Amino acid sequence: LELDSALRNAVTRGEFVLHYQPKVQLAGGHVVGFEALVRWNRPGHGLVPPNDFIPALEESGLITEVGRWVIAAACEQISDWSARGIDPGHVSVNVSPRQFVTGDLERDVLGALANHHTPLGALELELTESSLMTSTEATIATLTHLKDAGVQLSIDDFGTGYSSLAYLRRFPIDKLKIDRSFIREVARSSDGDAITLAILRLGHSLELEVVAEGVETAAQLQYLRRHECDQMQGYYFSPPLPVRETERLLLARP
Numbered sequence: 001l002e003l004d005s006a007l008r009n010a011v012t013r014g015e016f017v018l019h020y021q022p023k024v025q026l027a028g029g030h031v032v033g034f035e036a037l038v039r040w041n042r043p044g045h046g047l048v049p050p051n052d053f054i055p056a057l058e059e060s061g062l063i064t065e066v067g068r069w070v071i072a073a074a075c076e077q078i079s080d081w082s083a084r085g086i087d088p089g090h091v092s093v094n095v096s097p098r099q100f101v102t103g104d105l106e107r108d109v110l111g112a113l114a115n116h117h118t119p120l121g122a123l124e125l126e127l128t129e130s131s132l133m134t135s136t137e138a139t140i141a142t143l144t145h146l147k148d149a150g151v152q153l154s155i156d157d158f159g160t161g162y163s164s165l166a167y168l169r170r171f172p173i174d175k176l177k178i179d180r181s182f183i184r185e186v187a188r189s190s191d192g193d194a195i196t197l198a199i200l201r202l203g204h205s206l207e208l209e210v211v212a213e214g215v216e217t218a219a220q221l222q223y224l225r226r227h228e229c230d231q232m233q234g235y236y237f238s239p240p241l242p243v244r245e246t247e248r249l250l251l252a253r254p
C-alpha cells in the first residue's frame with residue numbers, strides 16, 4: 001500500500017511532529033499540563049491529522065515504532081523546555097494497545113526518560129481501557145515499574161470501552177479522562193449529566209483525578225467546575241498548538 005510505505009519512511013525522515021493541547025485546572029484556571037498529539041507532515045499532503053494514519057499504523061504494526069518516537073520526542077521536548085527554565089507541568093502521550101502487546105513499552109519509556117534526563121513526574125501516559133482489558137501479570141509489572149519511575153498514568157476516553165472496572169483497583173492509575181462524547185451531552189441531556197457525574201464520583205472515591213475532554217462551551221465549564229472536576233481540556237480553552245505557540249502560551253503565563 002502507498003500509505004503504508006509512506007508511513008514506513010516517515011519516522012526516519014523526521015516527518016512526524018507533536019502539537020500540545022493545554023490542560024487547565026478548574027480551581028484557579030491555570031495551565032497544569034499538555035497532551036501531546038501527533039501530526040504527520042506528509043510531503044505533498046500538508047499536515048495530516050492522526051485519525052487519517054493511526055489506524056493504518058495500528059494495522060501494520062508500525063505504531064510500535066511511531067509510538068516509540070512519540071515518547072522520545074515528548075521527553076526531549078520536556079527536557080528542552082526545562083533546560084530553558086520553561087515548566088510545562090506534565091506532558092501526556094497516547095499509548096496504543098499494540099504498544100503493550102508487541103512493543104516493549106517499559107523499555108521505550110524508561111530509555112527515553114534516561115536519554116533525555118527528563119524531570120521526574122513530568123511524563124504521563126494515556127492508556128485506553130482496551131489496553132488494560134488484556135491484563136496479564138506482565139501488564140501489571142510494566143505499569144508498576146513505570147509508576148515507580150515517576151510516570152503518571154491516566155485512562156483515556158473513559159467510559160467508552162469495556163465495562164469491567166476491576167482494573168481500576170489492579171493497576172496504579174492516577175487519572176480518568178471523561179470521553180468527550182459525554183461532555184458534549186453535559187448541560188444538554190440528563191443522560192450525559194448522569195454519566196459524567198457517575199465518573200466524577202467513581203474517580204474521586206478512588207482518589208483519582210478526573211479530567212474532562214472536549215470542553216467547548218462556558219456552560220460545560222461551569223457545570224464541571226460546580227461538580228468539582230479537576231482538569232479540563234478542549235477548544236473552549238485552546239486547540240492543540242505547535243511548539244512555538246505552546247511556548248508563547250507558557251511564557252505569557254503570570
Ligand code: G
Nearest residue numbers: 036037038049050051054070094095096240
Ligand atoms: O489530535 P486529534 O484530535 O486529531 O487526535 C485524534 C486521535 O488520535 C485521538 O483519539 C488521539 O488519541 C489519537 N492520537 C493522537 N496522537 C497520538 C499518538 O501519538 N499515539 C496514538 N496512539 N494516538 C494518538
Ligand code: G
Nearest residue numbers: 037094156213214215216233234235236240
Ligand atoms: O482521544 P483523544 O483524547 O486522545 O483525542 C484528542 C483529540 O481530541 C485531539 O485530536 C484534539 O484535536 C481533539 N479535541 C481536543 N479538544 C477538542 C474539543 O474541544 N472538541 C472536539 N470535538 N475535539 C477536541
Ligand code: MN
Nearest residue numbers: 035094126156
Ligand atoms: Mn488522549
Ligand code: NA
Nearest residue numbers: 156157179213
Ligand atoms: Na480521549
